[in-house]
Amino acid sequence: MIDEEVSAVVLAVIVVIGVFSVSQAFLAGVVVEPFSELAVLGPNQKIGDYPKNLTAGENFTLYLYVGNHEGKAMYYRVYVKLGDQSSIINETTPLDALPMAQYETILSHDQTWLEPITLHIDEPGINYRLVFELWAYKSEESIFTYHGRWNQIWLNVTSSVG
């Protein structure tokens, strides 16, 4: 009687250990929720101290940060575009404007990339939106597609004359 009870407990422990081991073995390296990161950091490589008021043609430095957690190597392209208050951009629609700059990198899974970039805006204006879009290369279609990640910085650019 006691032997049967002990056997049942031993069996239960074995089953639990077995299920845990098998699940760990199968789930090892599987990315449950793949995602990519895009961030724009200020000139001090921090979230902050972003330029707000610039002179037309004035150079300013920012840092681009891209992270790959997609579970596979990814080929990213970041487009920098200039928009305004009326510009439309969201997770499915990129900004309808020509890029003023583009940056590319290829990252392995769990690899990140931090790159200083220097930009300038020649046209004066207020409430500019400097938009950064993350695009990724789709091997199946052999094209870059919008990856749904974007950042923006609001800027006022004054004329350099007078």
Next chain:
Amino acid sequence: MKKLTLPLRSGLLIALALTIVIQPYVPIVHAHASSSDAYGKVMAAFVSVQEADLAGGDVNHLVDRLNEALDLITEGDLMASSNPSMAQELYQQAEEIASQVILEAPLMKEEGILAQQNSNMMLGVELAILAVLGFIIYRFGPRLLWNLWLRSHREWKVG
């Protein structure tokens, strides 16, 4: 040394003369590397790297090489107007790197597949050992447990 016969000698002379006359008009083809060609090559290389990666190969080194190629293209783009020949050289270098990566990627893919197979085999062995151990413990565990219990309590006396 054997002396050439007259028809053979005259034939060689005619061929030489023709070569000299025609040579300036033969178009010389130079391989002009361009930014878009280099990008195209990097994209092709990336596809093979991604395949190797998905097969479980270690592609970190290949990814670094491709980023080197991208840097060369960017550098080339910056000097394309001021120094076109240098830019072309950089594009050419980028294409060469991408070509090397295209050659290396299938090897990484094979290594990945092999590693995956080994890993699966190890998993099978581990599961088999676990099953055998489970059976042994289930079958003989209780007896072993009570034997140990009796040994550890052999000093006890029934009052």
